Amino acid sequence: MPRRHNQKSAPSQVDVARAAGVSTQTVSRVISGQSNVRPETARRVLAAVEELGYRVHAAAASLASGRTRILGVIVVSTARYSTSAITVGIEAVATEEGYSVTTASVADHATRDSFFDAFDRLERQGAEGVILLAPFSFLDPGMDTRIERTPTVLMHRLTGGVGTESVVDQSAIARLATEHLLSLGHRTVWHVSGDDYWLESRVRRETWEQVLIEHGVTPPPVIPADWTPESGYRAGRTIAAIPDATAVFVASDEMAFGVIRALHEAGRTVPDDVSVVSVDDIALAAYAAPALTTVRQPFEAVGRAAASRIIDMIEEREPTPVEPIHPELIVRASTAPPA
């Protein structure tokens, strides 16, 4: 049985109290920055803390106080850009607010039960709130009971959430992209979708369909893909085989790279023969050939918003109004009017 690695167990409040000639309670007060302590006393305590190298024992503190200040994040284990960018935002806010973040990851394409497991792991760890960075719906049965216990925020637009609310408007993204292509004069817009395992993939597809219908055009069949550039490449070959396809809405920048390569290999140039608009605006989007027209998602802001929202819920304070985070169309060189 491995035990603590610090040979002589770490100094405790008692040690500090003794060294400073006060009670542990006073030490506790100084540490947690309470007011009713004489400056001189506080100085003595702080000095003792410094000298002994005392650190609060988080487990003990949270056992006593009932608070852990732990934020849980459930992520699907993928090195997708969006996920890690969002995490950066979450982490930043958490640290600012004195929370720590623990992650529970779940295999890609994991089942509902894996999510429950992840959620349970976080709860066991004492997470006071959970951010679901995952293709998951609150409407799922087993989820309700968990959400009741632990405040939860979801990254996806979803109606009917149980008093919880999401931060990104996925359907605005699809609308922006599709209407851009339409307004350029394209008759119709094809769509390379992301993996349907992901909620946003479905939302984008549905919105794309709806926008087309609003404009009186019958949506062509979806070309399914799975977020990877490879799958984009395959989809691109399919599109290249469709002579009258002049505009494609690709659900992610990464896939767009694949689509464009397939198109070029088939002798169709972008944007002269085919316009491509995608989603995310990853750092490389501007360095594709041609540079990608894309709908930017402000991922870090999304992460920040999610984190402050969940902290608001935890601390039961009025939710700081999240100024709406707008996706933004960045027009570059991969779209043009039809020939």
Added chain:
Amino acid sequence: MPRRHNQKSAPSQVDVARAAGVSTQTVSRVISGQSNVRPETARRVLAAVEELGYRVHAAAASLASGRTRILGVIVVSTARYSTSAITVGIEAVATEEGYSVTTASVADHATRDSFFDAFDRLERQGAEGVILLAPFSFLDPGMDTRIERTPTVLMHRLTGGVGTESVVDQSAIARLATEHLLSLGHRTVWHVSGDDYWLESRVRRETWEQVLIEHGVTPPPVIPADWTPESGYRAGRTIAAIPDATAVFVASDEMAFGVIRALHEAGRTVPDDVSVVSVDDIALAAYAAPALTTVRQPFEAVGRAAASRIIDMIEEREPTPVEPIHPELIVRASTAPPA
């Protein structure tokens, strides 16, 4: 003061014990899977656990046992591919081994003190081991005392680590890349470096220099950049202005995208006029135009190795021999013999 959100506080071992008609100790034994329990008793306990929805209270358990099974990871808050890919590996092993992962992030270009802060936050949280996913050297003074207390693993090759060892051989990467270009017949190799804040950036540069010298060529001046495609683009313009530059070793794929775009804009084609080799093999590398010749770093494996190493250290077991993780040169279309 917000308290627990579960209105009626969660069931404890006592509740389970009462429901199952046993002592709390027995409940504890069943939960932690010890052997000395009659199957029938275990079943009763498990039933009670199930019915009450009991979950171990991690804070209480770790206070009593002295163990937290928490792994700390210090990351620089960047959405760089490498970082998130490594994290995936860490997370996977941690979960397998029953550890949870908490992250402390640090601003890009943060000072040494920010790292100490992050380390301290993790220690306070009870991290039993820390993985440093950061441009940091063990040789730093303040670090020694921390490492003594808490087992630490660094992602970077470094001689003189305090009994700790790293997992990737950054210098092998640079050697692979530079020698590939040389063996193609290029007279010399230019280098676009990453941000010198990062250790691997420096190691790659030094190795590149050394390899050139070994081959009897005087290294040209380094072209400094900072990992971003934009900086790669700027570096690319510099290179385009050097008529006899025929080969470039770029320290990351992302920068290579920028370099290539600048080169093309200046009328120099890749690989006919200039060969480009980079590092990482991100998903998009194969979809650059031309497809990138690059040195693959098996990031997830690196993460897995780091995690199992740190767990070995925590549990004071013989370190599972990490089969050496070799970087691998992937030859695609961005390199060719000089014209």
Added chain:
DNA sequence: GCTAGGAATGTTTGCGTTCACATTATCGTG
């Protein structure tokens, strides 16, 4: 000088577990 009242500090208790040890049940053996 005495008292009220607030600021500063101390004491006690309990958070939910696990540990170390004590006790009781169960079984095979001579």
Added chain:
DNA sequence: CACGATAATGTGAACGCAAACATTCCTAGC
């Protein structure tokens, strides 16, 4: 059938801290 050995279970204490309440100190006002 009693005995010891081993398996199964129980008991008390302790982990390090913060909450609640209790006490002491100081100051100001009359």
